[in-house]
Amino acid sequence: MAGILSLVWFVGSVLITPFLMILLCIVFLASIGKSLGVRRLYVKLLLVIFEFGRANIETAQRNAHKNEDSDEDETCSEDVDPPNNNEQRDQLVKQPNGLKKSNNGYVPNGNSVISRDDKLILVPEPPFTILKKDGELSESKEKYKEYDLSSIFDYLKVGMQDIIEDQVTSRFEAEELKNWNLLIRTNRRYEFISWKLTVMWVCGFFVRYFFLFPLRVTICFFGVCWLTLCTALVGYVKDGEFKQKLNKYVSVVCFGILSNAISSVITYHNEENKPKSGICVANHTSPIDVLILMCDNCYSLIGQSHGGFLGILQRALARASPHIWFERSEVRDRHAVANKLKEHVSNPKNPPILIFPEGTCINNTSVMQFKKGSFEVGSVIYPVAIKYDPKFGDAFWNSSKYSMMQYLYMMMTSWAIVCDVWYLPPMRQNEGETAIDFANRVKSVIAKQGGLVDLVWDGQLKRTKPKKEWRERQQEEFSKRLLN
Template identity: 65%
Template sequence: MFNGIVDVCWIPFAGFISFLIILSAINKSVGVRKAYVNILLRIFEYGRASIESASKENTQSVRENVTSDQNASVQPVKDVDANESTNGATLITRDAVLLPQAQESGNDKPQTLKKEEFNFDFENCLDYVKSGVEAIIEDDVTSRFEAEELKSWNMLTRTNRHYEFISWKITLIWMFGFAVRYSILMPLRVLVCFIGVVWLTVCTAAVGNLKDGNKKRAIVNNVLGQCFGVLSSAISAVITYHNEDNRPSSGICVANHTSPIDVLVLMCDTNYSLIGQRHGGFLGVLQRALARASPHIWFERGEAKDRLIVAERLKQHVSDPNNPPILIFPEGTCINNTSVMQFKKGSFEVGGVIYPVAIKYDPRFGDAFWNSSKYSMMQYLYMMMTSWAIVCDVWYLPPMYRQDGESAIDFANRVKGVIAKQGGLVDLVWDGQLKRMKPKKEWKEIQQVEFANRLKSD
C-alpha cells in the first residue's frame, strides 16, 4: 500500500519535471522564472531595509551610551549604505606609475642605461612609494580574483554569516530559503542537469551522422539550442539578450569571461564553435558531445604553448563561411564580474571581423564567478545549484574591424574598451594570468629602467 501511495505521488512530480523540460527544450517561457526573480527582489529589499534599520538602531544606542557616560560631544558615525560597493570602484585615485607596457613581441627587451653620474633627488621616488602603499591598502589586481562584494545581502551565508540573526523575521526568512534551496531546488536542478547532459549526448550523437551542409547546420542549431535550454534550467537561468541584430553569424566572437557558464549563456541563443584545451571529467563529457555535432578546436595542453599551431587552426576555421562563429574569451581566465583584464592578441591577428559581446551577471541572486584556484568544477556546480538563480544580461555589440596601421594589441585594447563600457566593467591593463603566475621579468625590467630614468637629473 505504501509503495502504491509513493507511486501515485511520483506521477504529478514526474509530470511537472517533464513539463519544465519540454518548455526549456522548445525555448518557451510561461514567466515562472521572471516571477520567481521578482519575488526574490522583494525579499532582498525587505532584508536590506531590515538590516539598515537594525544598523541605525545599534548606532543610535552606541551614541546614547557614549553621550551619557562621557557627557561629551561625539562625532556622528557614518552608516554604511547597503547600496554602496567598493568592489569594482576603487577607493584610491591612482597615477599610472606602475603599469605594464604594451609590447608587440615577447622578445622586446627594455633599453639598458649606461653608467652615468647623476644627482639623486629623493622626491623623484615618492610616486613609487605612493603607488606601493596604495597597492598594499587596495590591490587593483588580486581583488579581481575574489568573489564580488555585494551591495546588499542576498540571504546566502556564503556572502555574509551574521545578518541571518539580526532579527527574528530575517532568521525565519533565511531558514525557509535554506530549506527551499537545499530540499527542493537543488534536487530538481541536479535531476534536470543529468537529463540535460544525457539529452545533449544522445542528440549530438544522432545529428553527428548527418551529411555536412546547410541542412545539417540548421538542425544542429535547433538541437543545441534545445539542449542548452534544458541545461539552463538546471541553474534557473534568466538571460536577457540585447541588440540581437548584431548577433554573430560567422567570424570570431569575443566576450569577457566570468565562468564556464558563459558558454551556456551564449549557446542558449545561437550556436558557436569553441576553442580550448581538452578536459577530463564533466567538462570532457560535454566537449566530446559537442565535437560530434559541430566543428570545435580542442587542443592538448602541450599544443597550447605552440601559438602557431593554434593560430593556423583558427584561421582555417574562420576561412570557411559554413562554420559557425568561433567563441573566444581573450582574457584566458575567469574574472569576478567587475572588470575586464588584458586581452591576448592572438585572436586579433587572424584578420576579418570581430563580434564583441559583453556579459554582466547580477550578483544578487548568485555569484557566477568561478575561482578555479579555490574550487573544483564539481564544487562550483554545487554552488550554482544551491544559489537562488543565475540572472544576466548579454549585449551584442556592432562588428569591429582592424584599422589600417593598427597593431593587434591596439585592436584588442579597443575591443576590450567597448566591452567594458557596455557591461559597466572596469577596464584594466593587467594580465589575468597574474592569479596563477608572477609578473613577467620584462615588466619588472621596464619599471626598473623607468625608475632609473626618473632619478636622472638634467
C-alpha cells in the same frame, strides 16, 4: 512490511510526480523556444524579499547605534576622561553593523581605514602643484635636478596601496555585495539580527536546498543525457545545410534545458548583431558563459581538452559540429592553434567560433588583457559583452579555490543566475593597426558596454609572477624622472 512499502511508494509518488511534470514542461517549452515567464516573475519576487531584508537590517543597525550612543552618553556623564591612546580610540569605532571594530578595518561610513585613490598610478608623474606663500595652489611642474629622498615618496605610496589592495588580486575574488541576498555565504551573520530575518533565511534555506537543488540536479542530469543523445544522432546526419540547421536547433534546445539547472534569466540586446560566422569574442567570468551564449546561438568552441564533467560535454559537442580541442602539450604551440583557427574561419559554413581572449575567469567587475592570437587571423570580430547581476548568485568561478563540481553545487544552491548579453557591431582590423592595438580596441568596447573596468594587466597574473620586463620598465621611468 507491505504497509511500509505502500507508504514509501505513496511518499515517493507525491514527491517525484511534481518533479516529472516540471521537467516535461521545461523540455516542451525549450523545444518550441517559448517561456511562461515564471523565472522572471520569480526574480521580481526575490527583489521584493531582498528589499524587505535590507530595510530590516538598517532598522536593526539603527537600533544598535542608538543603544550604544546612549551607553556612551552615560559613560560621559560620569566624568570619565576621553581616550588618550590609539588602542582606546579604536575600541570606540563601530562597524556598519553596529558591532565593535574588528581586524577587518571598517569604520562607520563603510570605508576601509586606509583610503586609496580610485585610479592606480602605475608610473607616478612628477607633482604639478606647489603651495604659494599665502597657501593657495598654483600649477608648476617640479624639476628633479638631483636625487632627493622625497623622490621615492610617490612610489612608496603606490607600493603601500598595492600591498593593501591592488587592481589585479581583487579581480579574482567574489564581487562584494552592497546588500545581503539571504545567502549563507557571508561573515556578517545578518540572519540573526532580528527574528524576521531569521525566519526568512530559514525558509530560503529549505527552498534552495530541499526544492531548488534537487530539481536543478534532475534537470542538469536529464539535460546532459539529452545533449549527449541528440548530438550523437546529429553526428550520423550527412554533412550539408540540413545538418547545420539541425545542429543549431538541437544546440539551442539542449542548452536551453541546461540553463534551467541554474534558473538563468538572460536578456539579449541588439540581436541584429548576432554573429553568423567568423570569430566571436567575449569577456570571461565562468564556464557558464558558454551556456549563456549557446542558449541563443550555435557556436564552435576552442579550448583545452578536459576530463570529468567538462570532458563529457566536449566529446558530446564534437560529434555534431566542428570544435577545436587541444591537448595540454599543444596549447603552447601558437602556430598550431593559429593554423586550426584560420582553417575554421576560412569556411563560411562553419558556425562562428567562440573565444574568451582573457584566457582565465575574471569576477565580472573588469576586463583584463586580451591575448592577441585571435586578432591575428584577419577575420571579422564580433564582440559580446556579458554582465551578471551578483544579487541573485555569484557566477564567478575561482578555479584556484573551487573545483568544477563545487562550483556547480554553489550555482545550483544560489537563487538564480541573472545576466545581460549585448551583441556589439562587428569590427575589423584597420589598415596599419597591430593585432595588439586591435585587441585593445575591442576590449575597450566590451568594457564600456558592460560597465566594466578596462585594465591592461594580464589575467595570467592569477597564477604567475609579473614579467621581468614590467619591473624594468618601472625602473626606466623612475630614472627618466630623476634626469628631467
